[in-house]
Every structure is written in C-alpha cells, then in structure tokens.
Amino acid sequence: MTLSWRRLRPGRHSAKHSRHGEAGGDIELTIPSHFRCPISLDLMKDPVTLSTGITYDRQSIEKWIEAGNVTCPTTNQVLTTLEPIPNHTMRKMIQDWCVEKKSFGVERIPTPRIPVSSVEVAEILSRISSSAEKKDEAGCRELVQKVKALTKESERNKRCIVANGAASSLAAAFGAFSTAGSFHENVGVLEEILSALTLIFPLRSEANVYLGSTDSLHCMVRFLDGGDLSQRRNAVLVLKEALSADKQKTDALEEIEGALEALVKLIKEPICPTSTKASLVIIYHMLNSTSSSSRESVKGKFVQMGLVSMLSELVVDAERSICEKALGVLDAICGSKQGREETRDNALIMPVVVKKMLRVSDLATEFAVSILWKLCKKDEREDDEGGLVLEVLQVGAFQKLLLLLQVGCGERTKEKATELLKLLNLHRARLECIESMDFKELKRPF
Template sequence: MISTWRRRMAARRARKLKLRSGEEAYDEVELTIPSEFKCPISLDLMKDPVTLSSGITYDRESIETWIEAGNRTCPITNRPLGSLEPVPNHMIRRVIQDWCVENRSHGIERIPTPRIPVSSMEVAEMLDKVSDACKTKDQSVCRKLVVKMKALSKESERNKKCFKSNGTGSVLAAAFEAFSKTSSLDEENDAILKEILSALTMMLPLSVEATSCLGSSSSLHCMVGFLTSGNLSSRWNSAFALREIVSSDKRKVEALAEIEGASESLFKLIKEPICPVATKSSLICIYHMVTSSHPAKHLVISRFVQMGLVSLLVETLVDADRSMSEKALGVLDGICDNEEGKEAVRDNSLAVPVLVKKLLRVSELATEFSVSVLWQLMAISESGEDGGRVLAEALQVGAFQKLLLLLQVGCGERTKEKATQVVKLLNLHRERLECIDSLDFKDLKRPF
C-alpha cells in the first residue's frame, strides 16, 4: 500500500520535472525582433511609430527627445526637416501589433494603441476659440474648451509642453481677467473662473504678459475671493497663482497687500493648512509682502503680528522640513524689520531656542535667515528695557558655540558680518551667564 503511494508520488514528480524542463527549453528559444520594427535611435521595438518629413519612421519618444534637444535634421539622412511635427504611422503600428499577438507565447505583449498627441495647429485653434468666447462673453463655450484643454494636458507631458509652448498661459490669463471684470456674479461665471485658474496652474511658469493679466486689479480681487470663501481646490489654485504673481512682479505685492481680506486669507492657509504646497505658497506671498519696499509694508507687518503669525511660525518651525523652514525663517526675518514684529518675536519663549536650533542644521539659506533674525533681536535687546533677556536665552541654548563654528566653517559675507557682531555681544555677557559646554558640538557636521 505504502509502496504504491510512493510510486504514484514519484511519477507525479517526474511528470512535473519533465514539463518544467520543457518550458525552460521553450523559453530559451531566441526571438529576433525584425529590424523594420526597431526604432533607428533606441534600437528597441517601436511602441508609437511616427514618420518625419524625411520619410524615416522612429519611435515617438526617441525622436521627440532628439528634436527637443535642438536638432532640426533627420538622424538617419542628416537632412533638414521641413516640419517638426511627426505623423503617426498607423500601418507599421498595426503590423507590429499583429507580430506581437503572433508571438505572445514567447512573452511578447501587444503594444497598446497610443493616444494621438495634440498638435500645435489644434492648440492654436482651441486658443482662438477661447479668445472669441471671451469677446462674446460666452461662458459655456469657454468652459468646455478649458475643460478639454485640461484633459489633454493631463494625458501626457508632451501635450502639456505643446500647450505651454503655444502661449496657452497668456490666453487663459487674458480670459481670466476678462471674466473677472464681468458684473454678473452667477454660478456659471464663478465656475468658468475656477476652471481657468485650475488650467493656469498647469501652465506655470507664466510669461510676463500672462503675469500682467493675472495681476490686474480685477483678477487679484477674484483670486483673493476664492482664497477667502472658495472650496479647497480653488483656494489651492489661488495660492499657487498668487505665489507666481508676487514672485515675478514686485509691483503686484502692494496691490495684493491693499486688498481687503488678503492678509487674513493667507494667514488662514498657514493656521489651517490644506496641503504643504498651499502652505508654502502662502508663506512665499507673505514673505514678499513683509520684505518688499512698498509704503504699506509696516502696516502689513503689524497686521500679521496682531493675528498671531509669529507664534504660528515658531510652532511651524519646530518640526518643519527644509523647504518649510527656509520660508518660515524668511518671513520671521522680514517681520523683525518692524519694531512691533521684533517685540513679538522676543516675547515668544520658543523663538530664540528654535532659531539657534536651526543654525547649521537645515540649510545654508536657513542659517542665513536665523543669523539675521538673531542679529536684529540682539540690536533691539541692547537698547530695550529688557536688554539682557535675549542674550541670556541665546547663551543658554548654545548660540555662542554654534556661531563660532559657523564662522569657522565659512558663510556669506553679510551673514559673516552679522554673526561676528552677535558673537561680540554674546561674549560680553559670557562671564556672568551660564552657557553649555562647547564639547556638546564636537560631532556637529555641516550639512551643506
């Protein structure tokens, strides 16, 4: 009985082994890809064959990479190309697909039918229609076109580049300005503005012309309105667009600062974050508002201080990443250019420890901002009523040793000058104030 069972098991193992060896032998059969199916550039099987004006067929990804590199000749014939728009070769694609199906037993997968990318001519036609719809205030047609453009841009990076290179940003910015000036406040007008703004964030960075249209008074008021009472998507898009505007055109900073509710909306994005990108965009906007030399600068800083921005920034800095730390420190540095701002930073018990902690720990830019803030705080503490408090706090958390190390490893000239002044101020009080042992920094390495 047992011997019979053993014989059956041995026979099963033998059959499995035979089948397995047969499969391995079958897999070892070498399959040669026909040369006419290979791209002349990559020498791989073409997934999306296209033909140039020279008559040579290439894989779309390879030839577009060649053209984007600045080449204007056919790689094979070396002759100038009459047109840079490759034409899909449907016949060779179908032949390749049939060959893949025939050889699927060898592990060859059928190449999917590619989506035909949008052409410059198609983009130009859509943009002309958008411009016409703006002139006639046809919200329905304009919205359908913008939705279609967004869908095509999301299909592939190639489509997005085609839209951007054909001036889509300028046309959409002009459309946003046109519809933002309309007196009607109906839902349809609100919807088209949100669609255009969403599409605009896909076209960044914007040209000077586009930034000018998007930075108009009506456009700014509209975006601040979305930032104040819009949904999450429109708030994100507005913050992103405003960041682009104030970063590229300093003249728009004052206009933004004067809009009622702008400061409060930007502050709310930090206090009640919806995503890191929106928070960072808001910090960049606030940075330009508190550092640019516009007449309302000090009024804007006072407004942010009264909202509680200093405490919010210090709390954000405790566990912030590199990018967030740099932006928050930059805003703190700008706030300290105002007497009320300095007092608010000095009155925050976590401010000095956090600033010293960021020295040499995050990035060179973060270190520069931290040194600048400490330098400004020290200057006012020497002449203020409570002059020794900031110095004492800085010494107790190791600012003197860190600044000496910074001067030793090197930094920019302006940062070096400020750090030297702070070290001199701290050195005057070292004898009467306890500070930590410098050996605590023996393993400190410069991360940049």
C-alpha cells in the same frame, strides 16, 4: 534580415516551442529590423514618419527634435516640418507581430493616443479667447476642461500646449471673466481656469500681466477667502506666480480687503505643504517688496494677526523648504520694532531659531543668524537690560556661532555672527553657557 532582441522564456501555452529548446532553457526571439527605431534600436511602440519618409519611434524622434535638431537623423536632410505623422500601417504590422509571438511572452503593444498638434492647440485657444470676449461662461469652461484633459494626458501634450501660449490665453480669459460684479455668475469658469493654470507652471510674463490686474487679484482673494480647499490651493499657487514676476503688485494686494487674513489662514489651517509654501512666499514678498510707506503697516497687521506665534510653531517640525521660508518671513518681521517686540515675547522663538542653525540649510542658517542679530543688537529704544542676550546664551547660541565661523558662511552672515559673538561675550560672565546636544549629530563639511 532579423536581429536578436532578447531571450525570453516560453509561455505556458508554448509547449511545442519549448520541446525544441534545451530543457528549461530560453528561446532566442528576433525582431524584424524594420520594426526597430533607427535611433533607440528598440521595438517601436508609436511609429511616426518624418517628412523625409523615415519612420522612428515617437519618443526617440521627439527627444531628437527637442534637442534643437532640424534634420533627419538617418538621411541628414533638413525637415520641412517638425510635426511627425503617425504611421498607422507600421503600428498595425507591429501589433500583429506581437500577437503572433504571444506564445514567446511578447505582449501586444497598445494603440497609442495621438498627441495633440500645434494646430489643434491654436484652434482651442482661439475659441477660448472668443468665448471670453462674448462672456460665454459655459462654452469657455468646456474648452478649458479640454485643455486640462489634454495636459494631463501626456508630457508631450503639455509641452505643446505651453509652447503655443496657453498660459497667456487662459490668463486673459481669467481677467475677462473676473470683472467687478460678475464673480458669482462666472465662478465655475474662473475655478476651471485657475486649475488649468496650475498645470502649466511656470507662467510667462504676459500671462502674469493679466493675472496682476486689479480685477484678477480681487477674484483670487475671493477664492482664498471663501473657496473650498481646492479653490484656495489653486488661487494661492497662481497668486504666487503672478507676484513673483511682478513684485510691485504686492502693494495692490495689500489694499484688498481680506487678503492678508486669507494668507495667514493658510498657515494657521494648512491645506497641503505646497499651499503653505506659496502663502509664505507671498507674505515674504509683501514684507520686503511693498513701498516703504506701507511696509511697516503691513508688518504691523501680520503681527496683530498672530503670525509670529504661528511661525514659531511651524518651524519646529517643518520640512526644509517650509522651514527656510518661515524663517525668512520671521526675519522680515523682525525688521520692525513691533515685530521684534512680539518675537522677544514668544518663549519658543529663541530655542527654535538657535536649533535650526547648521541643521537645515545654509539659507536657514543665514535667516536664523539675521533674526538673532536683529533681536540682540544694541538699540537705545529697545533696551531689555541684557535679558534677551542671557536667554540667547542659555540656549547655546554662542557655541553655534563659533562653529558657524569655523565651517564658513557668507560674508554678510559672517559679519552678523561676529557682532553677535562680541555682544554675547560681554554677558558670558553672568551665566555659564550650557552645552547644546545639537552638536551630537552635526555633519561637518570638513
């Protein structure tokens, strides 16, 4: 039995076929039914057979199994194993058929690479753990490179590697090789492990426990501080994962010499948007998650490094995600007196913060309102005699805050905006508000 597949125009070497068809017309080609996947009904590119003996295309049956099904779609029998077996005989028959129909424009299906199995992954990870225990730097490095190659080969391989606990094994190996005094001897394998970890995000909690150890944190800071561009990028990405899962580690990170400077350097001298965002996220956690005793100290250190000025310049033309994170960091810095004083002295802050309101995202608007609220609210210890309020009025904040209340916002942001409007309204008589051109292109949700 044969079924219609599609209509193809004859190739330039198939004159004998085209003479039997209509002038300039197409010739209908049919695919043998046993070459079709029972699920997609398309020609199988990578035929595999289940424990029930039915053959499917690998992509189709893997989607079926990943959806949580444990039965054969055709026979409805429960599968004794979820690992499909490559059907080399069927694949060879399909390839021969493709070659035979080459004159009809059918291309030969390439021989697919056999994906890695759970057994193979488990064996590789076991050998990585063994090499880490023996401190076999060369052997472990070679195995990690193999894991990277398999992960990059296909999404299916990546899922299999992740599902078998690769993150935990790699993180444990990283911790084993990052012990004090062994950084220079093991820098090669440590670099490979960091690179491999970036391919299998997000990391599981067990992996983050190993990465959050004192030795591991010191090692990543070493890469951040003195590594090449690739090493610094991988280190900050893995560090962000580790701290996001366990924010208490921010206290330990803050105590490591050179950690804060390395994070600020990634903002001052960006490598790529991804590393910039990761650095901002880590700094945000450090400003908000450290213990109260060290929180003010951390803010002061960042202010002294010139972070406020860097953020003001970064926000001007930043993409949405970076803009949100930069405003979040600036909002956290404004939680300290020293941070507010530094922010007030920066002539670019007010115009930029007001401009970003209602133009980037709801989150960016919330941060912008919070920054203005912290800077303008009445504080007996920080009385600027209304000079800052007049500056805020000059850049059009009053109109934007009114519009924000009209279009709607979160309850906490609404309270801050209302307080700001009351404060600004007291000084409106001293200065005529300037109409902002920001409203010209504003898209309203109503």
